[in-house]
Amino acid sequence: MGMVQWLTRVEGDHLLGRDLRIVHHMASSPLGEPNGCYPDEKAECARDDSTLADQHLDRMLGWDGLVMLLALVEEEGFPATQVNRVVMRLFVPGYEQARRYFRKALETGLVGRELPDDYFLEWQLREIVANIPRLER
Numbered sequence: 001m002g003m004v005q006w007l008t009r010v011e012g013d014h015l016l017g018r019d020l021r022i023v024h025h026m027a028s029s030p031l032g033e034p035n036g037c038y039p040d041e042k043a044e045c046a047r048d049d050s051t052l053a054d055q056h057l058d059r060m061l062g063w064d065g066l067v068m069l070l071a072l073v074e075e076e077g078f079p080a081t082q083v084n085r086v087v088m089r090l091f092v093p094g095y096e097q098a099r100r101y102f103r104k105a106l107e108t109g110l111v112g113r114e115l116p117d118d119y120f121l122e123w124q125l126r127e128i129v130a131n132i133p134r135l136e137r
Contacts (some may be wrong), residue, residue, distance in 0.1 A: 004086065007050040008076055008132045017076030018050070020086055022057065061090060072134075082123035085118060094125035101128050108135070 006020040059065060069087055072078045088095045098105075102118060105111050110126040110131055120128070128135070 003054045003059060004060045004065075005052060005054040006072070006076075006078070008053045009048055009050040015076045017053075017072055017078045018082075020072065020078055020082045022086060022089060041088045057090075066091060088118075092125070094122075095120070097132075098125050098128040101132060103137045105131070110135070 003023050003032070004020070005023050006017050008015050008017045010016075014047065055065075055068070060068065066087065069083055069090075073080055073083050090096075098120070099118070102120070103126045105124075106113060111127055114121060114124070
């Protein structure tokens, strides 16, 4: 199972968030390190007093999860690009499956760039997913 994680700190009367990401649960991490995919909390705290915040991935799926992610932009000042990427990974069909192949799909001309980096239309995602075997070569 995965986790949605971010770092947060208090600055004045506001929460400030950074480094929003999806990670493996520590017990399932392919990294095999003591912290797995998690950040080093002690180092992050020493850096700027940030603490780790997280939610289980299954809680972030569905409408409630979408609303919680969107609220991070307002509540913790996350850059919209970080939240948008996580939203696309969780809610746009084919996005997660295709995302490892975005660069190669563009380089080979399988799809063209119509939108900003890492933003793809539905037909483009379907084309990338359908051609994964070819893109893996």
